[in-house]
Amino acid sequence: MAGRFKPIMMTAAVFFLVAAVAPLFVPSWATLFALILAKSIVVLGIILLLQAGQVSFGHAMFFVTGAYSAAFWGKYVGGGDIVLYLVLGAASSTVLGFIVGLFVMRYREIFFGMLNLAFSMVLWSLLEKMFHYTNGADGIRVARPGFLGLAFTPEAFQYVILYVSLLIAIAAFFGVQRYLDSPLGHMLRAIKSNETRLEYLGTSARRVLLVGYVISAFLGGIGGTLVAIIQQIATPEFGYWTKSGEFVFIAILGGGAHAFGAFAGAAMFEVVRFYAAAQLVNAWQLILGVVLIVIILYAPNGLIGFRQRDNRSKEGGH
Amino acid sequence: MNSTLAILAVLDGISYAALVFLVSVGLSLIFGVLRVVNVAHGSFYAFGAYLAATFSLAVAPLSPWLTYPALVAASIVIGVVCGGLIERFLLRPLYGRDDVLQLLITFAAFMVMDNLQRLIWGVQPIFANEPLKLLSNISVFGVNYTSYQVLLLPCVALLTLIGLRYFLRRTLAGAVIMAVTEDREAATAIGIDAKRVYFVTFIIGASFAALGGALALPTTSLVPGMGADMIVLSFAVAATAGLGQIEGTAVTALMIGLARAFIIYIQPEFEVLVPYLLMVMVLLVRPYGLFGATQLRKI
Numbered sequence: 085m086a087g088r089f090k091p092i093m094m095t096a097a098v099f100f101l102v103a104a105v106a107p108l109f110v111p112s113w114a115t116l117f118a119l120i121l122a123k124s125i126v127v128l129g130i131i132l133l134l135q136a137g138q139v140s141f142g143h144a145m146f147f148v149t150g151a152y153s154a155a156f157w158g159k160y161v162g163g164g165d166i167v168l169y170l171v172l173g174a175a176s177s178t179v180l181g182f183i184v185g186l187f188v189m190r191y192r193e194i195f196f197g198m199l200n201l202a203f204s205m206v207l208w209s210l211l212e213k214m215f216h217y218t219n220g221a222d223g224i225r226v227a228r229p230g231f232l233g234l235a236f237t238p239e240a241f242q243y244v245i246l247y248v249s250l251l252i253a254i255a256a257f258f259g260v261q262r263y264l265d266s267p268l269g270h271m272l273r274a275i276k277s278n279e280t281r282l283e284y285l286g287t288s289a290r291r292v293l294l295v296g297y298v299i300s301a302f303l304g305g306i307g308g309t310l311v312a313i314i315q316q317i318a319t320p321e322f323g324y325w326t327k328s329g330e331f332v333f334i335a336i337l338g339g340g341a342h343a344f345g346a347f348a349g350a351a352m353f354e355v356v357r358f359y360a361a362a363q364l365v366n367a368w369q370l371i372l373g374v375v376l377i378v379i380i381l382y383a384p385n386g387l388i389g390f391r392q393r394d395n396r397s398k399e400g401g402h
Numbered sequence: 403m404n405s406t407l408a409i410l411a412v413l414d415g416i417s418y419a420a421l422v423f424l425v426s427v428g429l430s431l432i433f434g435v436l437r438v439v440n441v442a443h444g445s446f447y448a449f450g451a452y453l454a455a456t457f458s459l460a461v462a463p464l465s466p467w468l469t470y471p472a473l474v475a476a477s478i479v480i481g482v483v484c485g486g487l488i489e490r491f492l493l494r495p496l497y498g499r500d501d502v503l504q505l506l507i508t509f510a511a512f513m514v515m516d517n518l519q520r521l522i523w524g525v526q527p528i529f530a531n532e533p534l535k536l537l538s539n540i541s542v543f544g545v546n547y548t549s550y551q552v553l554l555l556p557c558v559a560l561l562t563l564i565g566l567r568y569f570l571r572r573t574l575a576g577a578v579i580m581a582v583t584e585d586r587e588a589a590t591a592i593g594i595d596a597k598r599v600y601f602v603t604f605i606i607g608a609s610f611a612a613l614g615g616a617l618a619l620p621t622t623s624l625v626p627g628m629g630a631d632m633i634v635l636s637f638a639v640a641a642t643a644g645l646g647q648i649e650g651t652a653v654t655a656l657m658i659g660l661a662r663a664f665i666i667y668i669q670p671e672f673e674v675l676v677p678y679l680l681m682v683m684v685l686l687v688r689p690y691g692l693f694g695a696t697q698l699r700k701i
Contacts, residue, residue: 134502139501139502139505141505187686190689191689193501194439194501194645195685195689195690197439197505198637198641198681198685199682199685199686199689201634201637202638202641202678202681202682202685203682205634205638205678205681206675206678206679206682209672209674209675209678210675212674213671213672213673213674213675214671215671324630325630325634326630329441329506329509329512332502332506332509333506333509333510336502336503336506366517366520366521366525367517367521368517369513369514369516369517370513370514370517370518370521372513373510373511373512373513373514373517374510374514376506376507376509376510376513377492377507377510377511377514380496380503380506380507380510381492381495381496381507384499384500384503
């Protein structure tokens, strides 16, 4: 398996290198790449669940939790540090992921997706309607935090957050791969292929899925915190169902079979949005929608699937 | 809360439930037969409303009464054209493949339609309430209300429910749909064209969503994003009832409609929360929905 994925690891290395170097020459790319990396971290969580054959259509609830933990801290406590925000975002989304996970673990496929959607819509309506605490649909501004006690100018800050995102993304990328290669990760995949047999082996499929779910919530929270810091705002729209759909979209676009799919998909998605949104305000979704349709119909393994010559993952996946 | 407000809330709830039912029942029907969660369903609703606005604004100068057939025509056009195209070219190649892909391709269709809607009809709110003005107001226990909302909408919803039941249980075409739903292979073996059944069912379901949109037109203003809001709401109704449960959808729509209407008068900020909270609570206890049997493959 390691040999088969080598070209992908090379591509991943090149991608991370480009993300680190290219923005030094084109300053507007700093934010673009930071967003790509932050979104990729969330999508890594979606890919984890896809390994178990489960699709969460409510994952934006963890994303929005991460974003709002930074926003609330800024609003009610004041001051702030990237590291503090990340710890807060990760902790709150992990706790939420554990609590929600305890409930959704009991269900699979459409019921799993539905229940996730329902939970996320409850959170969204609370954020949207508790105007007094959350400013409603306008959201809460996230003031530019410091980093390890240092303050930065806006120009320097976009690079700081880029490199923070890059480090976390690389760690998450290798962490997720390590996890998927571990016994626990293999058991996660076994939920997709044959859950009954997994139970026969004496493991609890629910517990295996719960671990995967909590990790994926953790990644969602970190990504949400990063996006809130990058865009300097947290709005309820971060937790709306279309956001959840967007993450699944990116995962399928990039390819759910390998962790790098998250990065390939997010890069494609954000680049199209970055350039198309400027020229065609009301058409960038249309373009992405058409791209997704083409990918699903003609390349169901996603962008990274183009590189895989043999069809083994196809046979295993469907 | 006095009795006038209570009656008002009940009337609000009923008229709202009628619209939500029309959309949800289409979603439920499509899921029941095709096993596809149609994310583009809200777009059919929005397109139905917008096309109905275009049609009725065009015919209103001739005679305001023509707006009624215009609403129906708009929903059929959307159902057949949009529904037909999506089933034929997007869903059909994916039958038998991963559920995720089927769901996601309707999500892609939703994204495309959402933008098309902005490109075709713009982002400014659109009003067209001729049909509402044509019918007089009526007084229900001393509360004045438009008869369009308290009589026409519930009647359409009720006729839809009865008609759909009759169609599925008493006609040959309905029996064919039921057969494919029950066991696709066996149905194909006795010569039923399952692909055609899927095609027709999807068009019927899409038309219901578009009809819901068209009938909502006189009571609301059309804004971008209305489709995205409606799909989750109708999904909440359909899932709470149990996907594929037609009568259950009617009861649940009424329940959620009334609950929402009362909440608006008591604690307005929780209006949007109600359906989703109800959905969470029901699904936690009964994942197959209030009316769903453990064997879900049923319409």
